[in-house]
Amino acid sequence: MKLSRRGRLIAVAVVVVLLLTAAGGAVWWRWDGDRQPRVDDVVAEMSTAVADAVVAAGQEAAVTVSAVVAAAECPLGFLRQGRVFTARADLYTDPGAEDSLITTIEQGLAGRYATRRATAVAGVRALQADIxxxxxxxxxxxxxxxxVTARSGCSLGTAPAGTVGDTTPGDTAVTAVLTAIGTRPVSRTGQSLPCRAGSIVTVSAVSGPVSPGRLTARLDATIPAGARKFTAGDANQVAYRDGPTSMVIAVSDDGTAVTVQHTTGC
Known part of the structure; x- marks a missing residue:
């Protein structure tokens, strides 16, 4: 069916309007994306906050640090999805000392952070601060x-890898631990968290298949003299602190392997 001249003009006009609308939409989408918060702008602040808390804990815990990760999706503006990102460290101390350690961290952050404590749960008051x-x-x-977690607002972007090099003192240390219990590392990862005086570096390794029994007794000889060893409680785990160095050794969830995490502090 042939279109009349008037019909052809209308069709052309519709196409032009659609093209202009698409172009305008693309420009708007780019402008809206440029004005939204990005994780790149806050990742250094997140890392510093976690590192400050770790440093404030001092010798009262063994520590490991993790990569910055996307923790959850969230709505960000019109038709746009962002993500909430977290930076994290884990602290291992004696059972029953958790609230005291949080108080130590709170005191170490005083003057730089406006902190507050939550209502006690099981005798422990969580610490919060907004920066x-x-x-x-x-x-x-x-x-x-x-x-210890630092949580971003809803943001665009991708979390940085934060990995460390292929060879570090931590590699030698984790290999020695696994050799002592008759196995070897089969996978390895590394994470670096910047701090005010340098960086906190965790090297993690997972062993090949190995018996998890009597882990503490089998590793006693590998713990440096003078290191502070933290009580494991019910966990099949060894955690100690030797000056700025932490070591955390634990049986995997399925009980077939051992994980080792070696961390050097600021």
Missing amino acids: GTIRLAVRRLSSGWLA
Whole structure:
């Protein structure tokens, strides 16, 4: 069916309007994306907050640090999805010492952070602090185990890898631990968290298949003289602190392997 001249003009006009609308939409989408918060702008602040809490804990815990990760999706403006990102460290101390350790961290942050404590749960009062758009929290996960997290607002972007090089002192240390219990590392990861005096570096390794029994007794000889060893409670775990160095060794969830995490502090 042939269109009349008037019909052809209308069709052309419709196409032009659609093209202009699409172009305008693309320009708007780019402008809207440029004005939204990005994780790149706050990741340094997140890392500093976690590192400050770790440093404030001092010798009262063994520590490990993790990569910045996307923790949850969230709505960000019209038809756009962002993500909430977290930076994290884990602290291992004696069961029953969790609230005291959080108090030590609170005192160490005083003057730089406006802190507050939550209502006690199982005798432990979680710590919170807001730094710009970042929310820092220190809370008990289980007996002797605390999590330090810095949480971003809803943001665009991708979390940086934060990995460390292929060879570090931590590699030698974790290999020595696994050799002592008759196995070897089969996978390895590394994470670096910047701090005010340098960086906190955790090297993690997972062993090949190995018996998890009597882990503490089998590793006693590998613990440096003078190191502070933290009580494991019910966990099949060894955690100690030797000056700025932490070591955390634990049986995997399925009981077939051992994980080792070696951390050097600021």
